Amino acid sequence: MNVLALLRQRFAAALSELVEDPAPLVDLVRPSQGAQFGDYQANCAMPLGKQLGKPPREVAQSIVDRLEVDDLCETPEIAGPGFINLRLKQDWLAQQVAAALADPRRLAVERAEQPRNFVIDFSAPNVAKPMHVGHIRSTVIGASLVNVLSFLGHQVTSDNHIGDWGTQFGMIIYGYKNFRDAEAYRSQPVAELGRLYRLVSRLVDYQEGRKHSLPELTAQVETQTAALAEPATEPADEKQAKKAAKARKQAENRLRETQQKRAALADKLGAVEADGEAGPLAAAHPNIDALVLEETAKLHAGDAENRRLWEEFLPVCLEELEKTYRRIGVTFDHALGESFYHDRLAGVVDDLKQRGLARTSDGAVCVFLDGFDVPMIIQKRDGAFLYATTDLATLQYRVETFAADAVLYVVDHRQSDHFKMLFATARLWGLDQLEMEHLSFGTVMGEDGKPYKTRSGDTVGLTLLLDEAVERAHRIVCENDDAKPGGAELSADERRQVAEAVGIGALKYADLSHNRTSDYVFSYDKMLAMNGNTATYMQYAHARVRSIFARGDVSEAELAAASAELMLEHPAERALALELLRFSEALDATAAEYRPNLLTNYLFQLADCYSAFYQQCPVLKAETDALRLSRLRLCYLTANTLRLGLALLGIQVVEKM
RNA sequence: GCGCUCGUAGCUUAAUGGAUAGAGCACUGGUCUUCGGAACCAGGGAUUGCAGGUUCGAGUCCUGCCGGGCGCACCA
Structure with missing residues (x-):
């Protein structure tokens, strides 16, 4: 259940009586900034008042008069210049949480009403070179978008456009x-x-x-x-x-x-x-x-x-890449590299020439585009093709073979000019119904503000990076386990496994939690910081919840099957329930803007709400059995939400750490 | 020179044109007979680079300037 989407439907119905096109106004319904303004707020009365030439508070009242939300909300309040504040009814909230509990696989997150066909192009290393720090962001962001869009019911094809021909x-x-x-x-x-x-x-x-x-x-x-x-x-x-x-x-x-x-x-x-x-x-x-x-x-x-040599070398190189992908848990539906399109390039150039889109200039075949100082060259003077040519052939193939509605490229921002020209050319070429997005991100920099390199000036290999992250995580896991009051509880094997999840999770999360087009500062210490907005904090929150079940000898099946109404009297209980319900919103926002950091923000906030709840509301020692069960169920849904959310980001959780 | 992009607390950063700019680190103080202290709570700390403009309302949109990063035919 996406509460926000539901409220917007209700507002659309109310607003359609007042205005021709309610869509832009409906967008102004959103989660409240602070608890003092209720759970959700509608900010549409101000612009509508302007439009109708009436005082905004009066307009707000006439919206509220037409609004039918009795079943889910308390009476709406009008505040300030004309904000409409909404507060969900306690019993409705409890019902929605129960619905999520009853659906452990999807947590009551609905599939997209109109599934689309996505092709996501990410990672794209050169096979001859080892992957380095610069490939992390593309790989990790791309993989999480694949997960989120698929989970929401879209058809997603992941394609690793590897450089195997240069x-x-x-x-x-x-x-x-x-x-x-x-x-x-x-x-x-x-x-x-x-x-x-x-x-x-x-x-x-x-x-x-x-x-x-x-x-x-x-x-x-x-x-x-x-x-x-x-x-x-x-x-x-x-x-x-x-x-x-x-x-x-x-x-x-x-x-x-x-x-x-x-x-x-x-x-x-x-x-x-x-x-x-x-x-x-x-x-x-x-x-x-x-x-x-x-x-x-x-x-x-x-x-x-x-x-012959190329055919001999390629599998060896691919296997090396595969090792890294296995370790970070990333898979692709296809790995159609540059070589795959080699035979189609001449045809692409001919076709563009025939349609009058490309012409020879200074010996090279070029597409001249309005608004660009330089043309896009698709064939060099010496007859060789370029990556622009390959990219055009790739686009065509993806539309023909995968019936793509949208093609997303997760590539660093230095190539933005290239993609602008590529997309412009593709649109002229007839791919004007296709959504093409360059999801760009900044260069990976060292803490000195320069591109991340070793002291000797080499780029840092991804394998080394992973080893270092896991090694540091292992040290921390061991220290913590040794310091447990009841003595260490993890075997050497378990420590290794936990360190792998924590180290690699930290590395991924650090990339995912930023959404900057400016450069990304790489720092072991920051990504491996075991508190604050990090994967570790979330993993820890998850482990703490799980430990309650172990300690209280609680049966998960009972929690899932329980049907009594949830009790949300305590403000911390209610706040946690509300936050749990917003999972669906967070996923929709992530998918709509192709920004995994919206999901990390959500999970961090959820972990925070849980901490407050955990602090204030005794669970195993609750006053009554009914309250104990109700709180255990909140814990259970929290653990499931954290686990699913992190899984969609490509991050593992552990039972103990 | 042209173009793209970013500038938010000491540091790392959040915020689809909405109310008092939200966090984390660091700092200061507090909580504890631990339902897991890798925790929690509280506090100080921000003229959102500068100057204008649009708007009922601007960190967000527009213009100019300052500062960082990046890119500018036949590499990918």
Whole structure:
């Protein structure tokens, strides 16, 4: 039961007698800001009063006169400039909670009236590279949206659009042909391919730095120095002088930055040259950057040898990814990577050309779009296709194969321009009925405010990250268990399992509880903080509830089957009951805006309500048996709601911790 | 230079144009013969970057400025 949706229906009926289109006004019915304003409030009288030219309080009264909510609400109150405050009836509230209790699988959450077909594109790592910290957000947010939308009755297809066809394979192929350690490849193929990738990547970076970046930076330093050396024109007034001084300061800062960048790059190049292994290889392969591109091009052109190698490497790489997904409990319906669409790209370009949407410019096939400075290039001068081409082919495939109504991309915000152009092109192309959303998020930053890297400048592997989180969780679990007054109660095995749930849960929750397009600051300490708005707090709340049942020797079946009316006399009981009922609202809001943080907010608030209840209302020691049962049932629904809510976020709960 | 995005308490942050900007961390004080103290309660701490504007009402929408992050044809 979604109480908010029900109230909105009632308001729609009342408002339709007063106004042509009640929809925008109905949206102004919402949960109250504070308990003093009741449980729900309607803010529609003010704008309607404006519209009708009548005093808002008068309008509020005429809405209330037409409103039929006697069955679920106390008499509505009109407050302030014209707010309508609603308070749910105690017995109605009790009935709704009982209905949720009677439905342990769905907790009385209704399915969407109009199920849609979603395709969610998330995670999307490059198979040749290990997943790193930047992949967490996409993976975790995407997976939770899949869960929530599916739970609400939508048809959801999850698709991991992996990068299995790009330059990184050219690197591995080149590395394999030139640098492989045959013995290592035989015994540890993944590790050896990883080593080859890193080695070649380093050598390519070296050559590109030597040939392009370093000269470019050197030139920049020169022009910036020259610009600073130019004599300043005499400022006309004080304001201009200030402006000029500021501009000069900025220019100085820019120069310093460029110099620093140049020095850092020079150091890096020097380090490669001085390296015992990489140094000689760099000297022996001066054109490795071009040669790698050649290997990639040969793969794309169907070269037998490269194709064979690709087919040999790919399963190995995929298995490595699969290990990580298994550990964090993420699965996909499909993993149709870039290579899957390879055969369709030429057709896409032809079709766009034929429809007059694309034309050749400067040798490249481009789609020029209104409102964009640059075109979207779908075929390079040398004939190669780009990711824009692949993305268009992918969209077409998803509409044709999955009958998608909506395609969601969980990708970091740096690609927002790309998606804007992609969607605009797709709409011109005829996909104008399709909802396309770029669910963007910020870059993962370290606590120093720079992209999260190790001290040596490498990106941090996801495996290491998980290990560290679980390790820290394990230490805390052990400490806590050892400190229990009745002695430790977890076996070594159980401690491991709990640490896994707590560590990985903390990592996921930290990502899910933020909804920022700005950058995300990664911090072990913050995500693993075992109090506050964290997964651990929720898991702990759950474990505490469960322990009541164990201690009180309570039968769950009895709780589920009980039929007596719930007693909600105590304010904390009532507040908890109301919060439990809002689960459905939280899920709908999460689905409507594709924002898992609305669900984490809800769960945190629920845990908070439970804490207050737990503190103020004795359960096992309640005054009467009836009250004891009623409170136990509230506990039971709380535990179930926490468990289900966390499960939808991809987070496990435990019985004891 | 053009574009996107963000700026809320010391820190991390919440808030579909609605009432007194809500939390957590940290800080201060309190609760306890523990239905699990990884807890709870209370308190201090915010001109929501600045200046205008729209509105009955602005953290939210518009304009300008300041500051951070990111992106700007043939990488993904």
